[in-house]
Amino acid sequence: MKASIQTAREDFPITERVTYLASCGSSPLPKRVAEASKAYYDNRMVGDRLDLDTVFKKGKSEAAKLINAREDEIAFVKGTTEGINTVASMMDYRPGDNIVLADVEFTSNVYPWMRAAKHENLELRVVKSRNDGIWPEDYEKLVNDHTRVVAISDVQMANGFKCDLKEISRIAHSHGAYLAVDVIQSAGTMQVDSRNPEFDFMVAGSHKWLLGPSGMGFLFVRRDLIERFEPVFIGPWQEDFVYSAPIDFTFRPYKLSTTARRFELGGHPNIPGVIGFVEALTYINEIGKENIERKNMKLFELVIENIERQGLSIPDWATQPGYRSSYIGYKSSQGVREVKEKAEKNGVVIAPSRTILGDRVRIAPHFFCSEEEVVRAVEVLGQIERGVQITPAVA
Numbered sequence: 079m080k081a082s083i084q085t086a087r088e089d090f091p092i093t094e095r096v097t098y099l100a101s102c103g104s105s106p107l108p109k110r111v112a113e114a115s116k117a118y119y120d121n122r123m124v125g126d127r128l129d130l131d132t133v134f135k136k137g138k139s140e141a142a143k144l145i146n147a148r149e150d151e152i153a154f155v156k157g158t159t160e161g162i163n164t165v166a167s168m169m170d171y172r173p174g175d176n177i178v179l180a181d182v183e184f185t186s187n188v189y190p191w192m193r194a195a196k197h198e199n200l201e202l203r204v205v206k207s208r209n210d211g212i213w214p215e216d217y218e219k220l221v222n223d224h225t226r227v228v229a230i231s232d233v234q235m236a237n238g239f240k241c242d243l244k245e246i247s248r249i250a251h252s253h254g255a256y257l258a259v260d261v262i263q264s265a266g267t268m269q270v271d272s273r274n275p276e277f278d279f280m281v282a283g284s285h286k287w288l289l290g291p292s293g294m295g296f297l298f299v300r301r302d303l304i305e306r307f308e309p310v311f312i313g314p315w316q317e318d319f320v321y322s323a324p325i326d327f328t329f330r331p332y333k334l335s336t337t338a339r340r341f342e343l344g345g346h347p348n349i350p351g352v353i354g355f356v357e358a359l360t361y362i363n364e365i366g367k368e369n370i371e372r373k374n375m376k377l378f379e380l381v382i383e384n385i386e387r388q389g390l391s392i393p394d395w396a397t398q399p400g401y402r403s404s405y406i407g408y409k410s411s412q413g414v415r416e417v418k419e420k421a422e423k424n425g426v427v428i429a430p431s432r433t434i435l436g437d438r439v440r441i442a443p444h445f446f447c448s449e450e451e452v453v454r455a456v457e458v459l460g461q462i463e464r465g466v467q468i469t470p471a472v473a
């Protein structure tokens with residue numbers, strides 16, 4: 079049976095136990111994703127073989143559908159960190175180049191660029207976050223004709239701030255820089271369109287809003303850039319062979335695939351991970367990205383409304399539609415670990431974070447959450463912050 083937004087809650091056994099508001103950290107698996115990966119091990123026990131070509135093809139077509147791309151622009155990778163490293167390490171840097179990124183980026187989108195800067199003798203230009211966000215005018219000041227890459231997250235891990243990607247893309251491209259975007263905090267919960275704005279590189283891990291296993295993700299490389307780059311790590315199956323074809327292991331020069339497959343590190347893949355990820359992408363596309371976005375925006379509005387009612391402080395951008403994602407990190411009056419523990423005792427799972435913005439309590443509902451439980455959860459958090467007796471949940 080096809081999945082639907084109306085019955086989605088039933089697909090998540092976790093909803094019977096807790097109010098899960100930590101999808102920006104990692105999401106619970108839908109039943110059918112867990113079952114798909116489990117089935118692989120069951121079949122492997124009895125020696126069944128799998129048509130991997132079909133699995134990969136299906137997965138890439140689902141990923142392409144999700145981000146409005148072409149199948150041949152998608153590579154499966156071991157998550158965001160690997161995807162960003164692939165891009166940062168193969169870039170065609172020129173003497174005197176610089177890389178522009180923000181001080182609030184998650185480490186996965188910082189260290190690979192720091193390493194590239196160190197080894198390629200590049201300048202790292204760091205945009206300073208202001209008012210809990212990152213703003214195009216600050217990019218305008220730092221991006222110039224020597225900028226090779228603007229590396230950015232569509233939505234910031236620390237607090238859920240959604241940047242003005244259209245404007246930042248315009249700035250990067252007007253100087254001939256590549257735009258490399260980490261979409262792990264937006265793909266699967268908000269619309270991400272590889273053509274609008276035009277992305278050069280895009281990466282997302284599967285374990286958050288995409289509802290898949292850890293250690294999987296996709297890397298998008300725009301069609302006309304694919305053959306311009308050669309990944310630093312290479313191995314078998316990065317050529318234009320299919321898994322089912324007899325492979326030529328004779329000693330000969332390699333010829334990388336002309337599709338994004340060339341960026342998919344060769345050797346035997348993490349098959350249960352791939353299977354789970356493909357199932358998760360299929361599931362999300364069945365539910366429908368518009369339906370997911372609509373529901374998650376509604377839940378976000380409820381969170382904001384109730385956070386304000388509880389007297390918790392939120393940044394200004396959270397009330398402006400252009401900068402909202404589907405979660406928010408607020409500043410707690412207490413230690414975030416303590417808040418997390420107290421909330422869990424009351425059936426609410428949140429995601430703490432510690433970054434240059436300080437400690438935050440992140441409230442990140444996904445479409446399997448109900449409006450009622452989200453309202454109650456924010457009330458519980460308000461009571462924890464005020465140190466008052468917590469109202470028990472109504473069964």
Ligand SMILES: Cc1ncc(COP(=O)(O)O)c(C=O)c1O
Pocket residue numbers: 156157158159160184186187231233234235260262263282283284294295
């Ligand atoms: C913005 C951002 N990028 C990257 C990552 C790491 O992704 P992965 O585990 O897929 O490498 C995270 C969190 O885990 C994140 O929040």
